[in-house]
Amino acid sequence: MGNKLFLTFNAGSSTIKIGVYEHLNEAIKQVAFVRVNLHQHPISLEIQKGLETRQILLKARLTEGLHEVIDELFGFFESELLLDKLYAVGHRVVHGGDLFLGPVILDQKKMAALEDLIPLAPLHQPQALFIIRAIERLRPYLKQTASFDTAFHQTQASAVRHYAIPEKLFHAGIKRYGFHGLSYQYIQSYLSEAFPGPANSKVIIAHLGSGASLCAMDHGMSQDSSMGFSTLSGVPMETRCGDIDASAVLYLAKEKGMGMEQIAHLLYQESGLLGLSGESGNTRDLLMSNTPGAHLALDVFTLRIAGEIGRMISTLNGLDVLVFTGGIGENQAEIRSRICAKLSWLGIELDSKLNDQTPISHQIVSSKESKVKTLVIPTKEEDIIAKQLINILHDRK
Missing domain, CATH: 3.30.420.40 (ATPase, nucleotide binding domain)
Structure with a gap:
């Protein structure tokens, strides 16, 4: 395939970290990294591209749905980072429950299921879903994928995942899920290459x-x-x-x-x-x-x-x-x-x-x-999101 670009969004409670990746043939390369500081007024972007780092102030207001922020971000990206070749966006989603055991291509049914999980991660889940919905409305042609922090911990034993409460509550979803899985997956991947x-x-x-x-x-x-x-x-x-x-x-x-x-x-x-x-x-x-x-x-x-x-x-x-x-x-x-x-x-x-x-x-x-x-070992959750996006969109194992 030709040269294409895609984004990764890693939404926190006060920041959004965005990776800009180039997909050329079989290679994936991060070409820029953007940190959005939502709690600064005005909202600021810190952009790292190669050895250059610069800061940009946004005009957008911070609203609950983040539509203004996302709209201005994409306008900036398309003018400054030549994202006319952009074809997909991958997201870190904190909670996938036991429904999402790996990355998925997002659709309305999956979004509804993720919204049902908001009570389990009220600080982080809404932020990611706001961004997904905003991109869906502003750039509906873009494919979107989700990678989950909880998925990495599905290998834990039943005894580890249980609380000492009636079993029916475990089956109702009150169990140990574990989080930061994308970070742990990156560290494991790095260790396997550098320290086998x-x-x-x-x-x-x-x-x-x-x-x-x-x-x-x-x-x-x-x-x-x-x-x-x-x-x-x-x-x-x-x-x-x-x-x-x-x-x-x-x-x-x-x-x-x-x-x-x-x-x-x-x-x-x-x-x-x-x-x-x-x-x-x-x-x-x-x-x-x-x-x-x-x-x-x-x-x-x-x-x-x-x-x-x-x-x-x-x-x-x-x-x-x-x-x-x-x-x-x-x-x-x-x-x-x-x-x-x-x-x-x-x-x-x-x-x-x-x-x-x-x-x-x-x-x-x-x-x-x-x-x-x-x-x-510095973590790079964005790299895991990027690899999972490519794998699932191109049906790789």
Whole structure:
């Protein structure tokens, strides 16, 4: 086939990451990367093309359906990036439930099924669906595909996926799904190429960013994850609480008179590192702060992550490789150091010179004496979306 272009959309709660890819014969190449900052006013684009990085301010208003933003984005792309050859768009969709076990070409029936899953991922699912609907209305000729964060975790055992509640509720959908699957799939793919030995061993990946989770893999397949039923669960995050006793939620409703929307806002937007510190959910800010709240937030964050790694070791029955990824995992040596210090009983030992290098790219940061190989690998979810788009549109296995 000839030279064609396609886009990947990775929608978060406050940003949209867009990959611009060229499909030439059998090769796929990213030619530009765009980050849309929705919470800045005016909305801004950061565009990376080759060695050039520049910022563009949009005129569009931020509306719920994102139509104005998407319309201006496509207008910009078509004039600046020559997207007249654009033929498809691939999307990261956080929740596929047990209905979507791999990437799909989107149609009205599938969209309806994805909309039914919004209550399971209220922070992320709507954003992706808004973008899909906006593109459908503004550029109806474009094919659209969806790749799912939950699909990678379908290999987990039944015992891992179950909560200790009546079985009928499991069949009603209350189960552990796991998330950040596209990130974990990218790391697994990279490991298999660069470190084939470790890729086939017992691996725990810590995807640490504003959303944070961990995944335990054996021979490249997901065996366990810290997130369960929703993206709220697991370790503490920037503004999300992570695991909390269900009775505490019942207490807030019954004794404190809080409504469901109030509780949801508290747990999703006012908790985590922000709630603990009382000043910021950003680990960079907290590392520079000397307040008791900042110290507490970082202690809880790193303790819970180390504890989750310990729990996952029992699932794997051992640990050979620990990988840090995500914005925090890739860029903050102090966080990595604090987590690994709490895991010294495993024989994990970082090489401080390697760990402190900035920036780190695809690098081993453990010492030669360490019993667990520890790496930093930047994630590229967009590459997985791109590969899945090409495979499904061209019927590749």
